[in-house]
Amino acid sequence: MLFNSYEFILIFLPVVFLGFFWLARFSFKIATLWLALASLFFYGWWAPEYVALLLTSVIFSYGMGYLIGHTRGAGRHSKLWLVVAVAANLGLLGFYKCANFFIDTTNTLSDGSLSLVEIILSLGISFFAFTQIAVLVGVYRGPAREYNFVHYLLFVTYSVQPAIKRSEP
Secondary structure, X not given: OOOOOHHHHHHHHHHHHHHHHHHHOOOHHHHHHHHHHHHHHHHHHHOOHHHHHHXXXXXXXXXXXXXXXXXXXXXXXXXXXXXXXXXXXXXXXXXXXXXXXXXXXXXXXXXXXXXXXXXXXXXOXXXXXXXXXXXXXHHXXXXXXXXXXXXXXXXXHOOOOOOOOOOOO
């Protein structure tokens, strides 16, 4: 589903918009969950099989962020957890972006016959990986202190917003 498609403009956007405000009358937490689930649905519209990959990445990074946040400043291993979490996110990104390139290069240089992996690049994987790395570094440095999973899920999965330069009045 594209932002300029009829499905998005006439069905998805009004349902999500109205659903959010209707649910917010009763509970902000439920309305926030509604937006997070709508974001997952929007992401899954293109390729439902990658929702599991996205959720696994989000759950792992959230857990690592929680661990980093609760060991930071206590002389424990928060830096080690940060390195592990960043490496995992970069490894996931590297696999989806570069696996076939490395296999093809290895085959070319060594006259090998390794078979290419059937990989379809997961939509927005760079955005998700780097967003999660930024949050992990923020938790490690101290300014990020949000430990609500639904808020984290919404933050990571919400559609990319264009950068708007605000002028000072």
